[in-house]
Amino acid sequence: MHGHLSQDTPVDATAAVVWDVYGGLQLGRLVNKLLPDVLGTVEVIEGDGEVGTVVKLTYPPGSPGIGYMIERFTKVDDENRVKETEVIEGGYKALGFDLFRVRLEIIEKESESSIIRSSIEYEVDDKLAEVASHVSIKPLEIMAETVRKHLIEKKTTH
Template identity: 30%
Template sequence: MLLALLCLTTENSSVSMSQLISGKVELQVSANALWKCLSKDLANLLPKLVPKLISGVEILDGDGGLGSVLIMRFQSDAGDSYQKEKIVEMDDVNLTMANEVLEGGYKQMGFSYFKTRFQLKEISASLTSAECTVEYETCGPQMRSPEEALQASFFIVKTMEAYLLSQ
């Protein structure tokens, strides 16, 4: 209850406390192939690639592109665990996408605002740099760190890399 009150107070405050954390990883696949997995096939691939983590992804509104709202359901012994996200940036030319958490997930872990942004850059035909930036605002004690979120994002793209290399 106290965390919810802290979050409500922070969300209504006019003072923004956004923070950023970012990192890069190189992947042994083409930028276009990885982009297709990340932007076009995400809802279908995630439950198949990480079934012990994600039980399902459903597009609630939109076509999976910019402005779409999706819900990720996580495997959890504690009951219904989910994260609802909105795709707030998608650029097929610059291979950039960003998702903002609307409810559940990080919003239940001490963050009043949480956005993950990916940008892929082709280094060569079979080498891609994936930069991930996490932008967040806190509203009390965090159950997960932004660094853990960054590492989870890299885990997802590394899993996609392994999938693409196995095809």
């Protein structure tokens, strides 16, 4: 069984500014600073934000499931502003998913605005269809909305 979810979040900032947050490790630092009670904490296990970087997301206390997820950056395309990660341990992998990929794409709209396109792609055995029905784009939507607000605040304070 294959699945795909996607969410677009408009941002009043240039694609280059948004990519500065999403392209490397700054996104994890922002999650730690602004969303630890909602999404959890991000720790870099190895790497510098390029392909091959491994990060561990520890969910907030009280979250259902295994409590953490380890992701590897499989694509970081600065030119097209696309980043992909795959869960390699914990999280959806522990629930039996064969593939759980997150794709974050920053799309230039106009000179001062862009879109954060957050997508999830997964593969799981048909027997786990009930588990697959719980896959949600909501955490990525919350993250994108938080980045949007952060960039607005940053813009107004400078």
